[in-house]
Amino acid sequence: MGRELLRRDSVWWGWGRTSPRGELPGGARALLEAELGELQPAERVGLGDVELPEPQAIPARVFDAAGGEGAVSIEAEDRVRHAAGKSYPDLVRMRGGAPTAAPDAVLAPAGPAEVAATLSACSAEHIAVVPFGGGTSVVGGVEPERGSFDRLVALDLTSLRDCEVDERSLTARLGAGLRGPEAEEALNQQGYTLGHFPQSFPYATIGGFAATRSAGQASSGYGRFDELVTSVVMQTPVGEIRTLETPHTAAGPALRELIIGSEGTLGVITEVEVRIRPLPAVRRYEAWFAVGFEQGVEIARALAQADRQPDVFRLSDEEETRVSLALSGLDGLKRSVLDRYLALRRRRGGCMIIAGWEGSGESVARRRELSAALLRAGGAVSLGRSAGESWEHGRFEGPYLRDLLMDEGAMVETLETAHTYAGLGGLYGAVQKALKGAMAAQGAPGIVICHVSHIYRDGASLYFTFISARRPGAEIEQWRAVKGAACEAIVASRGTITHHHAVGTDHAPYMRAEIGELGIEALRAIKDRLDPNGVMNPGKLLPA
DSSP, rough: OOOOTOOOOOSSSSSSSSSSSOOHHHHHHHHHHHHHOOOOOOOOOOOGGOOOOOOOOOOOOHHHHHHHHGGGOOOEEHHTTTTTOHHHHHHHHHHHTTSSOSEEEEEEEEHHHHHHHHHHHHHHHHEEEEEEOOOSSSSSTTTTTTOOSSSSEEEEETOOEEEEEEEEETTEEEEEEEEEHHHHHHHHHTTTOOOOOOOOTTTTTTHHHHTTTOOOHHHHHHHHHHHHHEEEEEEETTTTEEEEOOOOOSSSHHHHHHHHTOOTTTTTEEEEEOOOOOOOEEEEEEEEESHHHHHHHHHHHHHHHTTTOOEEEEEOHHHHHHHHHHHTTHHHHHHHHHHHHHHHTOOOOOOEEEEEEEEEEHHHHHHHHHHHHHHTTTEEEEHHHHHHHHHHHHHTOHHHHHHHHHHTTEEEEEEEEEHHHHHHHHHHHHHHHHHHHHHHTTTOOOOOEEEEEEOOOEEEEEEEEEEEEEEEEEEHHHHHHHHHHHHHHEEEEEEEEOSOOTTTTSSSSHHHHHHHHHHHHHHHHHHHSSSSSSBBTTTSSOOO
16 A cells, blocks of 8 residues: 555654654653652553554455555554554553554545445445544544454545535535644635644544544634534445535434434545634634632633633633643743732632634634623633743643653543533532542542533533553553543533543443433434444444
8 A cells, every 4th residue: 555545644652743752841740759659651662562463354355345455554554553542541552562453454445435335345244344534532432343243444534635615605525534734724725714623633534523523622612513514425334325515404303413423333424514714814812810610610601601702711620720830841930920920910829711712803802802801700810822822832732741641650541521500510529539539549649630621601511631650560450440430420410421532432331321222222223224234333332
């Protein structure tokens, strides 16, 4: 297979670019030593030391359907790169050279017709198929789960990279294999933006955004990805589903909504039509400090319910504010300047708020003043644009920091949920308690931090990060105990099991709590019709 088809421009054992990311800031190292105790650094094996099972033979008809030898790879590196996503257990296994499984082959069909032919052939031959976009899932969404199948292929969608703009309708037709930056660059060249910027943006794909109901950092202004989609095309083992290109329809339950969020379990999304906007002339990001997390949530509610929310709104709790300042290297002189400033404003500590507005100069100025009035009314203190712009410039760097923390010997994982404002406080406390208790029970007390990442008129999301010293040789068991405790707390509090990371394998056991037994049966009936042999992404979304 030509190297231009399967990308090898990121590290296989972690996140992103192949170039070194430097070292932890001094403040971060001091924090780890003080609060996590002694850490045992984790070594990484070389690519040649990764243990892969021998590939099972794939029938020639499947290779021919994908496009022949030029669309197929059975090379070890390509199999490794398609053997896992980017969750903590994924990376533990990859760094240790022992992925749980790997595809027998990687296929990269040239277009939708080849995708359709490949799915049909795999279904006929009873070969499991894992659709693979950017491989950025943090919930086991691209793990090569074989289920009852002896053979499995990864279907790499790299080749699906078309971009066609309808300037009159302000929509764009995008290929599912376009990475976030590729789609933005193509739109920017014509004066437009999609405005969808999740933390996975540099490597995640348009098809992945659709398949997981992604929410970006600017979703409070631009909308979640499902709100941006106007139509979608999906290839299934039994044929194509194509929804009408229209802003709205009353023609029954929306098949578009069925496809969005299906996580490759029904078929492969090959094309998405999305709403776009003119490229903003002005982007203004600021930092504010709220008195506390509860007061910050009240500010968020006031902004959303008055329709004055910024395009980006992020509220860190007290612990995340403290830890983030240390991990970012904002210590020593810079931190003392911040403390003195807050003291002069009669404020010590509190919670960091990042607020951002995008659009025309007049629109940004007007909307910023409306938001700022409610921020001040809620007791927040402005820190100006410098800290806000610093966050904007580093908004995609979190996964690199996780790699560094894992190198040091830390367990680092994230999870997210959402609730109404009436239930948000109880959910926040329950998940915090569950995480801290589970880490302590594993013999390694740790740090739990949280932020509100998306706000709505009726509620908001919560995004937790937990950090602890790893248990060498038992990292997965440790992670499973802590993540499981948090998931049980979410379900007990009637929060959603996922706000934007999707279901994958991690959250599938909790889907009954999300949609009920009859809901599970309804989804299974749809899957049976579209994927009668059950080859599409086994083990994901639906509970066993």
